[in-house]
């Protein structure tokens with residue numbers, strides 16, 4: 441079962457690679473665009489495409505959105521520390537845990553409590569938490585009831601840990617980008633998941649080609665590749681770091697903006713973050729969180745009608 445899961449994941453990311461030649465949209469370098477004018481983007485059938493960011497959508501000029509998926513994890517605290525040192529904020533799409541993974545075999549519903557300190561610090565620092573489902577499921581394969589559980593139980597678990605610090609969660613990133621990025625996904629699957637989201641979440645993908653490639657370009661021993669880790673001083677690990685950094689830096693130039701996908705679960709995401717931020721700063725980029733992206737795109741009151749945090753139980 442797990443092997444199929446891994447294979448699927450490899451196929452998903454392999455398919456993304458074929459799309460990496462998409463050019464940045466013309467507005468990506470439109471420096472004169474004021475940040476306060478909404479940019480609704482292309483029309484999409486709202487019964488299949490909830491509001492959110494999809495590859496090719498407008499982005500504000502010279503802006504980088506750092507996003508980290510699949511945490512919290514052992515490296516999350518170090519990511520938070522680096523962000524703090526650099527004075528920038530990021531968006532974290534979190535799970536409560538992945539039941540499929542052997543590393544989680546002895547972990548139950550108290551998983552998030554192991555990260556109570558770092559979760560509180562992450563929120564207090566001004567970083568944003570998004571929903572990445574309770575246990576990293578492909579929503580296209582689930583029933584509406586299961587989808588509902590995946591979305592709201594993650595928040596239920598987070599609230600137990602964060603208490604009064606629990607933020608309202610408006611942003612959602614679907615595991616594997618499914619059913620919106622997989623070319624095999626059907627319109628029926630899109631409609632099913634869109635209906636289950638019930639207008640309560642903004643679907644936030646990442647910019648094609650701006651993933652750090654950490655998920656497709658593994659150093660042995662990373663999260664879902666069991667085995668002894670490469671030591672950070674080995675050529676294999678260093679080569680992967682360089683590939684991850686270069687992949688993003690090759691796109692983040694001439695003012696092109698992007699939503700960068702990295703992972704809490706990969707040491708190369710942690711080890712390349714500081715270098716990446718410092719080079720992007722030198723290139724004149726600003727950093728922002730995805731809730732501010734939504735405010736830029738749909739106006740400062742975009743979340744006023746959204747579901748209040750207390751309503752989620």
Ligand SMILES: [Zn+2]
Pocket residue numbers: 509510572576615616
């Ligand atoms: Zn994920």
